[in-house]
Amino acid sequence: MGEQTSLRNAVERLIHDGDVLAMEGFTHLIPFAAGYEVIRQERKNLTLIRMTPDVIYDQLIGAGCARKLIFSWGGNPGVGSLHRLRDALEKDWPGPLEIEEYSHAGLSNAYVAGASNLPFAVLRGYTGSDLPKYNSRIQFVKCPFTGEELAAVPPVRPDVAVIHAQKADRKGNVLLWGILGVQKEAVMAARRSIITVEEIVNDLNAAPNACVLPSWTVSAVCCVPGGAHPSYAHSYYERDNGFYQAWDSISRTRATFQSWIKQHVMNTSDFEEFKELLKETMAETMRWPPNADSQQPR
Amino acid sequence: MATERGFTTTQMMTVAAARMLKNHAVCFVGIGLPSTAANLARLTHAPDVVLIYESGPIGAKPHVLPLSIGDGDLAETADTVVSTPEIFRYWLQGGHVDVGFLGAAQIDRFANINTTVIGDYRKPRTRLPGAGGAPEISGSAGAVLIVLKQSARAFVEKLDFITSVGHLDGGDARNRNGLPGKGPVAVVTDLCVMEPDEKTKELTVTHIHPGVAREQVEKATGWKIRFADTVRQTTPPSARELETLHDLELRTARARGQLPAHAR
Numbered sequence: 379m380g381e382q383t384s385l386r387n388a389v390e391r392l393i394h395d396g397d398v399l400a401m402e403g404f405t406h407l408i409p410f411a412a413g414y415e416v417i418r419q420e421r422k423n424l425t426l427i428r429m430t431p432d433v434i435y436d437q438l439i440g441a442g443c444a445r446k447l448i449f450s451w452g453g454n455p456g457v458g459s460l461h462r463l464r465d466a467l468e469k470d471w472p473g474p475l476e477i478e479e480y481s482h483a484g485l486s487n488a489y490v491a492g493a494s495n496l497p498f499a500v501l502r503g504y505t506g507s508d509l510p511k512y513n514s515r516i517q518f519v520k521c522p523f524t525g526e527e528l529a530a531v532p533p534v535r536p537d538v539a540v541i542h543a544q545k546a547d548r549k550g551n552v553l554l555w556g557i558l559g560v561q562k563e564a565v566m567a568a569r570r571s572i573i574t575v576e577e578i579v580n581d582l583n584a585a586p587n588a589c590v591l592p593s594w595t596v597s598a599v600c601c602v603p604g605g606a607h608p609s610y611a612h613s614y615y616e617r618d619n620g621f622y623q624a625w626d627s628i629s630r631t632r633a634t635f636q637s638w639i640k641q642h643v644m645n646t647s648d649f650e651e652f653k654e655l656l657k658e659t660m661a662e663t664m665r666w667p668p669n670a671d672s673q674q675p676r
Numbered sequence: 677m678a679t680e681r682g683f684t685t686t687q688m689m690t691v692a693a694a695r696m697l698k699n700h701a702v703c704f705v706g707i708g709l710p711s712t713a714a715n716l717a718r719l720t721h722a723p724d725v726v727l728i729y730e731s732g733p734i735g736a737k738p739h740v741l742p743l744s745i746g747d748g749d750l751a752e753t754a755d756t757v758v759s760t761p762e763i764f765r766y767w768l769q770g771g772h773v774d775v776g777f778l779g780a781a782q783i784d785r786f787a788n789i790n791t792t793v794i795g796d797y798r799k800p801r802t803r804l805p806g807a808g809g810a811p812e813i814s815g816s817a818g819a820v821l822i823v824l825k826q827s828a829r830a831f832v833e834k835l836d837f838i839t840s841v842g843h844l845d846g847g848d849a850r851n852r853n854g855l856p857g858k859g860p861v862a863v864v865t866d867l868c869v870m871e872p873d874e875k876t877k878e879l880t881v882t883h884i885h886p887g888v889a890r891e892q893v894e895k896a897t898g899w900k901i902r903f904a905d906t907v908r909q910t911t912p913p914s915a916r917e918l919e920t921l922h923d924l925e926l927r928t929a930r931a932r933g934q935l936p937a938h939a940r
Binding site for chain 2: 404405406429430449450451452453455456459463464467468479480481482483484486487489490501502503504505506507508509512526527556557558559560562563610612616617619620622
């Protein structure tokens, strides 16, 4: 019921060991601050779902929070590999990682099926691809009307969805805009949800067709300004490409990754402290604070 | 870096790929080389091309080249931005995309593409990012253009994994498998342009870029590459094409803070 609370409290109460967790945001509005809090609270055996694992899941996988990953494209966008993901798949470090792999069309349809409470999604896809050979959850069904063979994938039904949005009002209604990815579907498909936002306002002033998640559809709302950094929040701050580039060398070896996580995540008590530290340790490569050279919020 | 010809092989590749895109085409764009070529087309001969990115922007007109598939500039300059499920369901599967513009890590003689894994899927030697939007773009787009640098490591006899379908095992295989689109109609590299043979669908060299020898093309292909009966030389980049590409790349480097302070 859109209850306003701290991120620490929300993660404590709503994300448990062994949960199926979807932290969504397609390049835009990625809930990084929530990811750090999951690592800080040392959640284990999570099944992580995300179309584009991005740096946020590289961090969770390297930190040993995950046992399984469900995804459709796993790179560091514009930079290259996710080294922690690759180390898990190629060398079983920090442990073996089971994968269930789709295409974007397949996984986005699976989110829609989850939000629609359907047993599967149907799409015209995967023909000639080897993906169905290695993922038995991609099947083919015959259309009862035309006889056409179509692909079917099971729904995504997370225990918890976590997204970042621009605004919530004091009642906990949430508004987001720009590139929307599958955030709305993720929240609608999940049993519980945590929404971090840039700010809490008196009135959302949303246009009638705006993407609004009414308060009663979300479990917790946490005010975490900058919480999508190093991804971006449209109208608030831009993508911090310098951080994505820096992540390539931070994550390249197990030692540099572990020391970064220890210093920045485990040895800070919350995202506010993390931000302060980052300003000192990574000022050279980063654009921080993110609000410095951005447009004014709408 | 300019050569004695006044352009690099990479510039030639980008320009040749851009020329394939017709004005008013609706194009589903992959990030990287395809995005550079598609935007060069938009800024030269195809001002009314409609660029769709899988993150949701439709009719994007970015000022600089996007680093990621979901850069804010894409959303800011688009005619509309829709959700990811909608992009794949209504726009691609709905039949509104004329051309899919893709890159690849590995490609075979029938233009099937691997972007998933080198080695065994379950015990990968090198794990690549995976499918993204490509399997359904290559299936459902009206036609597909592919752009990648040519080497024997990328142009292989047998793919380790088929991520996205080209012409399968050739001939009328796409038809038999019920794939709606025509599939790959051209592969543009830094050495040449290949097109599928009308009948067998095997990739055949139809144009060689200026200054490139046949032997170079043969050496950079992992199978015995076929040449068309008449192989033409690719028209070199025009001054306007080169200038537009140079400006676009300079603007991009500036925006990403990749230039030394004195050059900004």
